[in-house]
Amino acid sequence: QEKHKILHKLLQNGN
């Protein structure tokens, strides 16, 4: 559920 969050994407691919 967390993985779908925008925050997860932003943290993962380093802005």
Place this chain on the structure above:
Amino acid sequence: SQLLVSEPAPLRAAPEPATPDSDLKTLLTLCDLLNRELLVMIGWAKHIPGFTGLSLVDQMALLQSGWMETLVLNVVWRSQGSADELQFAENLRLSESQCRAAGLHDLYTALRHLSSKYQQMGLNQEEVLTLKAMALANSDAENVEGAEAVQRFQDGLHEALQDYESSQRPSEPHRAGRLLMTLPLLRQTALRAVRCFSRLHTDGRVPMHKLFLEMLDAKI
């Protein structure tokens, strides 16, 4: 010193030139600014010594619980030079009456209270930057995976604050403790800010960006 280097340049508000001034325009401009600040904050967090050493899940947990405290410190710090306005950006200063008209009066009183407390203390940049990082590290997030890693992250920032105060303000041995004793008020102020924006959202008064809503959601 690392926090000084990684501090982002302050953002400017981006009011819609074609839209006539109104309370809704104030809210739209403010929400857009805060959403962009949130984006910048997520990138900034990675530069806090120790943050990327945490698991991705714990990085999310700390940001989800501490993001509004960090935003509040940004506004409060920028408002230090003013006695009665809130300076969200160089080009977005709101008076009490403007806040009241936009449905932000509760936010105004809470932010001014914290701002005047830091004004009395003579807060400086190094201190506010360390407090911002501490707001994340000390955000009491639930379901933390690596409690020991988070504890080390907190201890590192606490040590930096103590080292800074003992070297820069030797004549004020209680300074670090006094700064830490402002954290409960910071937490309370951030919760009032969350409630204020949540209410604006549920009332449908202003459209909000998806990231901002996701992070608001995480706080409720």
